[in-house]
Amino acid sequence: MKNITQKDKELIKECFSQLEKNNDYDNSPFSNKASIVRAKSGKIYPGINLALWYGACAEVIAIGNAIANGERELDCIVSSGYDKNNKPVILASCGNCRQLMARHCPNIDIIIEIDGKYKKVKVEELLPYGFEPTSR
Numbered sequence: 030m031k032n033i034t035q036k037d038k039e040l041i042k043e044c045f046s047q048l049e050k051n052n053d054y055d056n057s058p059f060s061n062k063a064s065i066v067r068a069k070s071g072k073i074y075p076g077i078n079l080a081l082w083y084g085a086c087a088e089v090i091a092i093g094n095a096i097a098n099g100e101r102e103l104d105c106i107v108s109s110g111y112d113k114n115n116k117p118v119i120l121a122s123c124g125n126c127r128q129l130m131a132r133h134c135p136n137i138d139i140i141i142e143i144d145g146k147y148k149k150v151k152v153e154e155l156l157p158y159g160f161e162p163t164s165r
């Protein structure tokens with residue numbers, strides 16, 4: 030677990046911006062989550078969820094966006110949604126997204142909130158004993 034940097038704070042701010050910009054869940058049920066990936070190149074790639082019973086999650090879209098734009102080394106990801114009071118919050122990724130990161134970007138830092146503070150963790154901390162051989 031690592032502390033976040035100023036660059037990470039900017040990534041969180043951009044994630045909340047994407048969340049607000051694309052949230053129209055009451056009128057058009059496309060999205061109520063957002064995710065931002067920062068590649069090692071320094072470029073950032075947004076994703077929003079496409080609401081359906083099984084996804085697609087915002088992380089899947091953001092990671093796919095980065096890869097579709099030629100990125101192969103992903104540095105950091107953060108995801109957001111709303112709490113029960115409709116306040117934007119950082120969310121830890123679902124199990125499916127954790128598995129996807131274990132396969133496609135096992136070294137990525139994931140920003141999550143722990144005891145009221147933002148921290149960076151590795152996917153192996155969120156998904157110990159995952160399916161991928163690299164996580165064993």
Ligand SMILES: [Zn+2]
Pocket residue numbers: 086087088122123124125126127
């Ligand atoms: Zn997910």
